[in-house]
Amino acid sequence: MQMSLAVFVIFMLFLSTALQIESLSTLSPCPNQCGSTAINYPFGVDDGCGAPHYRKMLNCSGDLFFQTPSGNYKVKSIDYDKQTMTIYDPSMSTCTMLQPHHDFKMSDIQSVVIPPTSDTIFVLLNCSIDSPVLNHYRSLCFNFSGHSCDELYNTCTSYRVFHIGLGGYPPCCFTGYNTVKYMSMNILDCSHYTTVYNTDDLKGIGPLDWTYGIKMSYSVPNSGCERCQRSGGTCGYDTETEMMLCLCSGASNSTRECGA
Template sequence: MKLSHSSITHLSLVLIIVLPSLISCQTCQKACGNQSIKYPFGTGPGCGDPRFQSYITCSQQQLTFTTHTGCYPITSIDYHTQVIYITDPSMSTCYCTQPSKGFGLDWNAPFSFHDNTVFALLDCSTSSSPIYKSGGGTNSTFPLCDAQGAPICSLLYSCQAISRLNIPISTCCVYTPVDLGPSFKMDLQKLQCTSYSGIYSFDGQEYNPESWQYGVAIKYKFNFDNDYPTTCANCERSNGVCGYNGQYNSFACNCPSGLNTTTDCFYGASWNNGFRQLPWQIGTSLICSLAWLLILVLV
């Protein structure tokens, strides 16, 4: 049967619109905005590791870290060292100071504070805050803080934004993550402090607070042994994205075709002179072949 010119034109439009979607409908994306997404994180349900699903989310091209204390933008992820860097919009820095409720990690989440993270509690009550205790005298107090943190407080309180508050340096207390206790929570209302600063790097300029990296560095682990899963590595080598599905959150490799497999995306691959074609490459070849067929029919 010979197709009319209008039928061929209609068929061409259908192929142009439909076929690309068949080979590029991968539900688990490899980026969120300008940030690369790799295992164990994912861009939606069924992507990445289920243990991290509720903590790391991608919404409107913004990667966010969520705990019981709030939602925080993720500025970057170092997949080599397994460290997440986040910012807290309510955090005080050398450039601005504002009230905050504090920050904390969920005790049962697969995260912990990076050893380099330093917390400086600002404008704390020296008379009633639990971080101070009596030293035996009526007017003497000793802060339950890191004694080595005094220079950090002095430099922070010299910043223009904080110095305008005209508060004494004695109201500053430097906490290290281990001091937050088993709950991993910094409750500023309970500690009777107005705000806090989080610093994860001094950027080689320990005496210049304007150059410090403000935020919180958080470590994560793949599993108890912290081994990168072999099944996930095989999936990624085949251009897939690691995920999970089913009642028991079984491993799934999400492929560019939109299909999930239990291994990798090399299913149905063909060999051509020793070259192994991936499914998305086969799909591209199929489109090219159909395009040539249309040209021959038209001619």
């Protein structure tokens, strides 16, 4: 009799835990975490979650990745207050590692809704003297925070391979995202690139301590999401029409709020 009572108690505890887990999953129809990164509106990793403008841009496979036509880039952080996302390209060159040449490309919609910030600089390395940015489009190159190509080449061990004897080093170019948006690395005639963000804070700081990566700014669509969230729902959209939906507990969804 005592054994049966003990088994019954264990069963009830198990059932209670299972119901709590089921309830939590029901109340959260969209994943709100990927690794250590919170997933909040307007983003979503499941189709139908978040805002349709950012549909299929994020992928959670252990870590959070930002998906573009040129590859997947690890998300370093999302600042929901400042509405910025910082990503890192594991295939780009850095001050200590030289990587094979490739392009960074975003889709047309990505370039509009989540473009790189103005304080994100693309550094084009080992450029030919015939490069467009050194001739007809030389106005696209600029200095930032007092830094120069010579400083970059002389400081970074990975770039010393570009040394061309008594002539020193080949040209480089500090430029903005629009340059690489409209011209590929082959057209630019530069063999490698790296990216640096928060450049306004890098005056007097050497290349070894620069913040490497790409910071992007996004906007939150005014779609009535706050009303949905106040009612206990999760903001999403219809995958066929891409119209806003308020995802509620159970199988019921609403166009505006839960419990209406």
